[in-house]
Amino acid sequence: MSFKSLGIDADICEALESKGITSPFPIQEQAIPVALSGTDVIGQAKTGTGKTLGFGLPLIQALGENPAPGVQALVVVPTRELALQVSEDLILATTNRPTTVVAIYGGKAYEGQVAALEGGAQIVVGTPGRLLDLAKQKLMNLSNVTFMVLDEADEMLDLGFLPDVEKLFSLTPPQRQTMLFSATMPAAILSLARRYQNRPIHIRVSDPDEGKTKADIKQYVYRAHALDKDEVVGRILQAEGRGKTIIFVRTKRQSAKLAEELIDRGFNAAPLHGDMSQDARERSMASFREGKKEILVATEVAARGIDVDDVTHVINYSVPEDEKAYLHRTGRTGRAGKLGVAVTFVDWNDLARWVHINRELDLGVPEPTETYSNSPHLFEELGIEPGTKGRIGRAAAAVKKAPASSQPPRSSAPSKSAPQQSRNRNRNRNYKGTSKPEA
Secondary structure, three states, X not given: OOOHHHOOOHHHHHHHHOOOOOOOOHHHHHHHHHHHOOOOEEEXXXXXXXXXXXXXXXXXXXXXXXXXXXXXXXXXXXXXHHHHHHHHHHHHHOOOOOOOEEEEOOOOOHHHHHHHHHOOOOEEEEOHHHHHHHHHOOOOOOOOOOEEEEOOHHHHHHOOOHHHHHHHHXXXXXXXXXXXXXXXXOHHHHHHHHHHOOOOEEEEOOOOOHHHOOOOEEEEEEEOOHHHHHHHHHHHOOOOOOOEEEEEEOOHHHHXXXXXXXXXXXXXXXXXXXXXOHHHHHHXXXXXXXXXXXXXXXXXXXXXXXXXXXXXXXEEOOOOOOHHHHHHHHOOOOXXXXXXXXXEEOOHHHHHHHHHHHHHHOOOOOOOEEOOOOOHHHHHHHOOOOOOOOOOHHHHHHHHHHHHHOOOOOOOOOOOOOOOOOOOOOOOOOOOOOOOOOO
16 A cells, blocks of 8 residues: 555655655555545544644645645644644645645744745644634634644643634634544544534544553553662663653653753753743754654653654653553554553552552553662563663763762871971960959
């Protein structure tokens, strides 16, 4: 099966082939022919299954080889990071066409985004808040939209964006073609589909409960101790076959602190959290995606929508809030048919939460194994070379040298420093005009 056999134009196929993308994923095989026929689609698929090209290629083809200037396609996503990722994929696919793609999201100056719209961009990928803002200011005209996509709809629901999404729908023509993608299908999403789609075809790439088994992800759960966690992480990061790694933490402060600790230990790490500026977040994501940084220490919210195919390991530094968050985190690895490893640390205080997650997902690990940085099972299960320490390169060398240089070397030879002067114990007091007391 090839993209060409699915009905995709030759110039788009050539653009994909230039980046080694030749064979469609299951969601693409199912969604592309339906979308090319002009039918509305509900796609039930998780992040990382290839759905961006599943809606992106039909969208680009529907606009034609030389589309007129002005917004004709709108892709709505829940997060800034996902807006960038989706727009990059669409830019790749339009390499051989004059079609222009622009990412519209908050945290960035308006000027560049408005300039792209004024320049005639035909495809807009954006987050609900900034899209509505520009539409209200009459800086973006959605009245000519013929193709609209709602991506990660359940994430939109969780983040409270559905009212904004409905307003965006109301600004577009009712006769548009609409595609909606979501990992789960809560009642609110199905209701949205009924109101704004026209007899959609429902496509499931796999069983909705597939995430409960996840045969392509090896999952390990350890009861680790707070003071030993960083050392355990440092050793896991030296496991055999370990590539790009995402470490999930609970707080923004923890993201910054752990990233700094790992850098100090010699690892190539970057933080990703909400207190970082948008430019800093983009730099972290870009360097991680390009392989310049191989470890991303991220909070849950900042990592929503991260779509990087070659993540080999996910580490839950603390237990996720619930089973849905657990599936979301661990689902960052084991993608596109590749194997992945997910490690979860359970603190004493989080044991009750873990028992709930384990029961809901039927993971079979009600009592995590107590694990230290020198536990033999840690090395055996994760493929860590025996004797490995939690520091690498210069950081490890510096620690080895530290004990020797912390004190000056002792010598049996007498010191040649200047002779010590004898102390004068006679005290001269100034009684300021008063008489000296008699003994």
